[in-house]
């Protein structure tokens with residue numbers, strides 16, 4: 158599995174209230190939520206970005222509310238991967254549970270700049286910065302989590318388990 | 322090597338003698354909870370698993386507290402789907418308008434959560450129940466769906482930070498000031514992926530309401546959970562509110578903590594978190610001359626009876642400053658009733674405040690007190706992120722009920738200890 162696209166870069170502590178503000182949480186469809194993705198931090202995000210583009214941020218991405226609407230809005234907007242130095246823990250597990258690819262890599266998070274073209278190989282965890290012509294090694298997922306991702310999320314994995 | 326309190330509860334629920342930090346485990350759940358926003362997302366995921374029934378009708382809780390009474394048509398549709406699901410699956414603990422309270426005030430009050438439980442809730446402030454000596458943490462809608470279907474969840478066993486408390490608070494200082502002080506000290510990711518374990522003699526001086534407020538905001542330091550040891554106060558609270566069997570877990574003497582902070586409660590001052598992060602804290606004396614447009618007293622952090630009392634004791638016989646909309650929201654119907662009986666509602670109304678039915682309302686910028694561009698609010702809630710309570714150019718200052726009530730009277734951020742001096 159690979160992803161490639163242009164980078165939209167943000168700083169520390171991007172919270173779920175700016176990713177998808179509560180005023181839009183009276184609906185739960187991913188397509189609907191995607192229209193307002195990142196609206197309170199970058200109002201023009203959904204118009205500027207193209208399918209496959211990548212979000213890069215620094216520490217504690219996705220802090221705040223447990224709203225799964227946040228990774229869902231990002232996924233349904235067409236973002237192919239979020240790279241950050243660290244993720245807030247609920248966002249981290251929500252992203253894995255719904256099959257939204259995320260990678261923790263301090264080096265990449267601090268070196269990649271807004272607008273860089275970046276390629277990600279999820280299997281090896283290698284992030285290639287095409288613009289700067291260099292690579293970074295992200296942390297791999299533990300087996301347990303890899304299996305959830307391979308099953309295409311926790312729901313699909315559980316379904317298989319319940320059918321047994 | 323010994324285990325922390327959190328690790329012991331997790332080990333027991335994973336059917337293991339011993340767990341160590343970093344280990345991934347599958348855990349049996351005592352309670353799975355969701356609200357009107359997150360349950361709406363969980364329902365289709367639950368159905369996709371192929372499950373026809375919830376794993377245990379007595380252990381699933383749905384609380385319609387965020388956008389209720391229905392704030393608009395879309396919210397009404399969302400609540401309708403939750404309601405239908407609750408009826409179809411026949412769950413025991415379903416709370417709709419009339420019975421509803423803010424989830425994290427409601428579950429302990431109704432005795433649904435007790436010491437030793439493992440609780441997941443599709444709401445980040447589910448960590449509140451750590452006050453009772455339970456392992457309790459926020460998760461998302463998919464985890465809720467799987468929890469409802471299987472009664473299990475996966476966890477990485479957290480490392481721990483110890484907060485050893487000594488002494489007692491001075492007057493007008495409360496749990497809110499302590500947790501804001503701690504978040505200011507360690508930062509909004511200071512406890513990322515870890516548990517916050519409160520220990521020490523100072524714990525016993527804290528009321529249960531203080532402990533709920535402190536555990537509630539563990540998530541604001543990035544923590545997986547916050548947890549308090551079980552003492553006489555916890556047991557008295559549990560017996561008063563619940564008939565459920567409970568288990569007391571204690572940390573081993575040689576439990577491993579990544580770090581230990583020793584905190585003297587008598588040195589804690591009234592504390593305010595400035596926009597736009599809960600870690601931007603200052604003691605109230607350094608928050609002078611900040612004029613405000615609105616005060617909110619309520620939420621899962623500070624909507625309990627002692628919070629209402631703190632506000633009433635300050636507002637009684639006084640008037641809120643002209644132009645300061647003062648909105649007071651009790652956490653549950655029971656607290657609402659208790660405020661009526663205690664005469665607080667009259668105190669609030671005579672002072673020029675409004676007193677609402679329980680709801681999350683303005684805390685998340687839902688309804689009942691949205692801020693316009695450039696407006697400032699002192700709030701006893703838990704988050705002051707950009708746009709949290711309304712316009713992206715509005716500002717939220719987090720504080721205790723005492724500071725919020727004092728600020729309502731003067732129209733600017735005020736130390737309750739200086740009221741009447743000017």
Ligand code: SF4
Nearest residue numbers: 446620621681684685
């Ligand atoms: S009161 Fe605020 S923080 Fe608490 S559950 Fe409601 S919206 Fe969330």
